[in-house]
Amino acid sequence: MSDRADSEPTPATGSWHVTNEVSHARGVGGSIRRLRAITRKEFIQLVRDRRTLALMVGMPLVLLLIFGYGVRLSVNHIGAELVQHDSPVVRAALASQGHFDVATTVVPTTRAARGDLLDGRTSVAVVVGAGGQPQRILIDGSDAFVAQNALEYLRSLPGSGTAPLAVDILFNPTLRSADFMVPAEVGMIMLWVGTVATAIGVVREREQGTLEQLMMTPIRKWELMIGKILPYSVLTMIIAVVITGLGLALFDVPMRGSPIELFVFAIPYLVAALSIGLLVSTVAQNQRQAMQTATFILLPQVLLSGALFPLSAIPWAIRWVSQILPLTYFTPITRDLFLKGLGFTQLWPQVSVLCVMALVFTSLAALLFKTRLD
DSSP states (O other), X not given: XXXXXXXXXXXGGTHHHHHHHHHTOOHXXXXXXXXXXXXXXXXXXXXHOHHHHHHHHHHHHHHHHHHTTXXXXXXXXXXXXXXXXXXXXXXXXXXXXXXXEEOSSOBSOHHHHHHHHHHTSOSEEEEEOTTSOEEEEEEETTXXXXXXXXXXXXXXXXXXXXXXXXXXXXXXXXXXXXXXXXXXXXXXXXXXXXXXXXXXXXHHHHHHTHHHHHHTSSOOHHHHHHHHHHHHHHHHHHHHHHHHHHHHHHSOOOXXXXXXXXXXXXXXXXXXXXXXXXXHHHHOSSHXXXXXXXXXXXXXXXXXXXXXXXXXXXXXXXXXGGGXXXXXXXXXXXXXXXXXXXXXXXXXXXXXXXXXXXXXXXXXXXXHHHHHHO
């Protein structure tokens, strides 16, 4: 035990009051008191650490303003399908430059094509008349990057230069980048705050020596772990709500789905993000290492999850990495809920994967956290 751990804890850290409270707590009631004491202490430390708090609150606001204006990217392998009639000419035109992956099966009705667009099975539906000429185009506008590129590529369709085609862009008719970016940014910010704040908070405790002091009390390891991440879960949820509200107010982003469902869907994602932060704290020796390690983990999630770049634009050699990233599954949840108004009936596969990830990451974090304390 270090000299600092043996010394009297300072009132500034709040650990003196925690030590007194948890030392006299027994049984189930004692467990609740210990958990409450740890959580209260962590809140006090979080509020008093002005620089970390400013970073956790200020960075999301900066990201909201930056990403709210969107980015234009070139996209290939856009899902497309023909509706009502097949046309070798239209099919060849779509596939000629490699921009579209055309489905082999012709969709019988426009209504069925709209259902495919709603469920995300395709991005473009070309209605072909009996004469083999395109008559109407339906585009999923919830993904602005894909929709903008699809519009440009569709200029090469036969007949588009002589007879104007009726083009319907669904879910984001004006192709506003903010409508595409702000929903995804909710997930990115939750990941940033949850991971970085948790990692720094636990490592800071170890640097100050108060973690060792707490372990000298009757507190259990799982109580310590839960008590330390609860304040950051509350902070992350509050910031996510604020960012969502600002996105709706500043950028006029629609919210066609249920805010309550969004909150519920965010819970397993938040648990996964906090667990990642706890994992980072088990390998970092100081706050600088915690920040660097968290950034190293966060960057691949932002770049490979589909939040900024469409997954279809990522080479297959590294696209498999996206399948183990929580943000990959939360991004379509937010976009489909905001822009398409989808709910649990359509989004349960992504929610289920996030629940499994939360369970796996939490179990791994608890195991490594316990080992580190031992």
